[in-house]
Amino acid sequence: MNYRNYPMVSRVVFGRGSFDQLSDIIEPQRLNTKAPFIYLVDDVFKGNVWLTGRVPLAYNDKMLYISAQEEPKTSQVDDLVESIILNHSERPSGIIGIGGGTLLDLAKAVAIMLTNPGEAKDYQGWDLVKNPAIYHVGVPTISGTGAEVSRTTVLTGPDKKLGINSDYTPFDQVILDPELTKDVPKDQWFYTGMDCFIHCVESLNGTYLNAFSQSYGEKAFELCEDIFLNGDLSIEDAQDKLMMASWHGGMSIAYSQVGIAHAMSYGLSYVLGTKHGIGNCIVFDHLEEFYPEGVALFKKMKKKHHIKLPQGLCLNLEDSELDLMITIALSLEPLWENALGKRWKTIITREKLKSLYQKM
Ligand code: NAD
Ligand code: ZN
Numbered sequence: 087m088n089y090r091n092y093p094m095v096s097r098v099v100f101g102r103g104s105f106d107q108l109s110d111i112i113e114p115q116r117l118n119t120k121a122p123f124i125y126l127v128d129d130v131f132k133g134n135v136w137l138t139g140r141v142p143l144a145y146n147d148k149m150l151y152i153s154a155q156e157e158p159k160t161s162q163v164d165d166l167v168e169s170i171i172l173n174h175s176e177r178p179s180g181i182i183g184i185g186g187g188t189l190l191d192l193a194k195a196v197a198i199m200l201t202n203p204g205e206a207k208d209y210q211g212w213d214l215v216k217n218p219a220i221y222h223v224g225v226p227t228i229s230g231t232g233a234e235v236s237r238t239t240v241l242t243g244p245d246k247k248l249g250i251n252s253d254y255t256p257f258d259q260v261i262l263d264p265e266l267t268k269d270v271p272k273d274q275w276f277y278t279g280m281d282c283f284i285h286c287v288e289s290l291n292g293t294y295l296n297a298f299s300q301s302y303g304e305k306a307f308e309l310c311e312d313i314f315l316n317g318d319l320s321i322e323d324a325q326d327k328l329m330m331a332s333w334h335g336g337m338s339i340a341y342s343q344v345g346i347a348h349a350m351s352y353g354l355s356y357v358l359g360t361k362h363g364i365g366n367c368i369v370f371d372h373l374e375e376f377y378p379e380g381v382a383l384f385k386k387m388k389k390k391h392h393i394k395l396p397q398g399l400c401l402n403l404e405d406s407e408l409d410l411m412i413t414i415a416l417s418l419e420p421l422w423e424n425a426l427g428k429r430w431k432t433i434i435t436r437e438k439l440k441s442l443y444q445k446m
Contacts, residue, residue: 109142128185180221187231197222230278232336277363287380288345303338345425353415
């Protein structure tokens with residue numbers, strides 16, 4: 087057995103208001119006054135002085151607002167890297183991503199592509215990155231994806247949606263300030279929170295499970311039950327706990343893998359552009375056959391928070407679109423193997439997937 091030797095986020099701050107320490111934390115990493123810090127900030131915060139007024143811009147530092155309406159693309163990463171190189175005489179001192187999974191993944195990918203030749207699509211896969219990324223910092227403003235702690239940055243490329251999984255992907259520094267999540271809209275809070283819940287279910291019910299993953303997965307699962315089913319938590323407690331659930335959920339899948347909801351949600355996302363959180367919810371809602379207890383709890387949570395998921399997404403799809411969706415889902419072999427074991431191909435056929443998609 088050859089065990090994997092995983093890198094982790096090397097530094098993390100946790101606490102309400104800890105965002106105010108950003109300057110103290112990153113300033114020692116400034117290479118020189120011409121080497122800027124580049125902030126990639128979710129454009130939902132444009133005009134939000136409470137947040138952006140605390141970003142410690144100095145010298146040639148730059149704040150770039152980026153929309154999270156669409157999930158990150160390899161071409162978007164390449165464009166960002168090109169514009170950073172063209173607009174600055176020196177390589178940046180660091181990249182700081184402020185936002186949800188979309189912005190965190192963009193920050194990781196840009197940090198990698200500033201030191202590695204070629205295009206982002208060349209690095210989609212496992213361990214293809216040759217050179218260490220530049221210093222990069224993640225500041226999540228919505229909780230659930232675990233992108234703040236993971237070893238991947240998920241990108242949609244010309245022919246696949248796949249992460250850049252590498253030892254250089256994890257952040258050098260993460261700032262966990264639960265207060266930053268205070269204005270997340272309720273539906274989005276649920277969808278992204280459920281991403282975390284689904285990470286736990288898929289990890290805990292997977293064949294790759296081991297004590298490392300289980301210990302993190304169980305903790306995150308317990309926190310999710312507390313947040314989404316127990317009505318007694320204060321808003322602050324719920325924010326704090328969801329931020330830690332996201333972290334633990336991410337740690338749980340680091341040493342195992344996600345499963346069926348993620349594989350199928352990638353298909354939805356590739357063909358229809360359905361976003362990760364809501365896509366996982368739409369799929370997971372129909373997976374009681376594979377995850378009976380997890381899906382029952384999910385339905386309870388959905389009911390408690392009055393969440394109505396879109397229906398009939400795949401009803402009017404062309405055969406070619408359904409085919410592509412199925413091909414994308416099936417290409418994620420480790421996810422299926424984790425969910426169903428080495429003989430998963432005998433259980434999951436193209437017809438089976440078609441009948442599942444047609445329910446969604
Ligand atoms: P997101 O980043 O797209 O954000 C969701 C929505 O919430 C956006 O409209 C955003 O503007 C808004 N938002 C974020 N913070 C807010 C705040 N504080 N106040 C108000 N609105 C706010 O969504 P997400 O669910 O966090 O991330 C999804 C992305 O993460 C996908 O691209 C997915 O592929 C990726 N992902 C990555 C990993 C990983 O390990 N790298 C894991 C899971 C998902
Ligand atoms: Zn996920």
